[in-house]
Amino acid sequence: MTKVVVIGAGNVAQHLIVAFKESNQIELVQVVARDVTKLSHLLNSSLLTSSFSEIKKADVYVLAVNDTAIEAVSKQLPFSNQLVVHTSGSVAMTDLDSNNRKGVFYPLQTFSKTKAVNFKEIPICLEAENEADYKTLEALAKSCSDVVYSVSSTQRKALHVAAVFVSNFVNHLYAIGNEICQENQLDFDILKPLITETANKVQLLSPTAAQTGPAKRNDTTTINSHLTFLKDHNQKEIYKLLTKSIIDHEKKL
Known part of the structure; x- marks a missing residue:
């Protein structure tokens, strides 16, 4: 013992x-x-x-x-x-x-x-x-x-950085999604089955294979429509940055 x-x-x-x-x-x-x-x-x-x-x-x-x-x-x-x-x-x-x-x-x-x-x-x-x-x-x-x-300590630091991306940052994106729902009189619970399915998919698929959405398709019409809809500066900048990151990642494949 x-x-x-x-x-x-x-x-x-x-x-x-x-x-x-x-x-x-x-x-x-x-x-x-x-x-x-x-x-x-x-x-x-x-x-x-x-x-x-x-x-x-x-x-x-x-x-x-x-x-x-x-x-x-x-x-x-x-x-x-x-x-x-x-x-x-x-x-x-x-x-x-x-x-x-x-x-x-x-x-x-x-x-x-x-x-x-x-x-x-x-x-x-x-x-x-x-x-x-x-x-x-x-x-x-x-x-x-x-x-x-x-x-090792070096590997653990890499894990910690990766964990910030997949947990802390993702949870903050939930908070932004919740704000958008509240501002438009929507219940955040409507999104929970989507959140669950997205999390479940990466248990079976790689994150790259599981990626969907307008950035994955390089759907500029939808992307521009979303950016026009968003009024909060931070929300708009985060949307732009993540969209660019997804598009750039797809180009590397």
């Missing part, structure tokens, strides 16, 4: 806590957070502390904190030669303080506190300085997920 201490109380930390608690191969020894009240709905107070001086012994210490805090928090840990990992997609493993052995335990998913996820389906990307520590992280990952990858 792998003993784990989680440091943090945000979205990622809370989902990791749930996943670790549900695994019979992981012992969640303790959670460290500045504001332990944020975790009172998940854990008994005996497992919570806000003091680094009270951190208990574990096999792995998971820093599930903001990217900008990873280096500073790792330097505050009151021990040495222990396996300390962060959960960031964009921070290099080398940013962790060298007083401890370094690693990365990156669950590639979008997390919101109010939305449950099936952790078994979440890819976990691992990195470690040595083979023994990698095996420890691999055992931990396989205890809560069925999808585990060995990924």
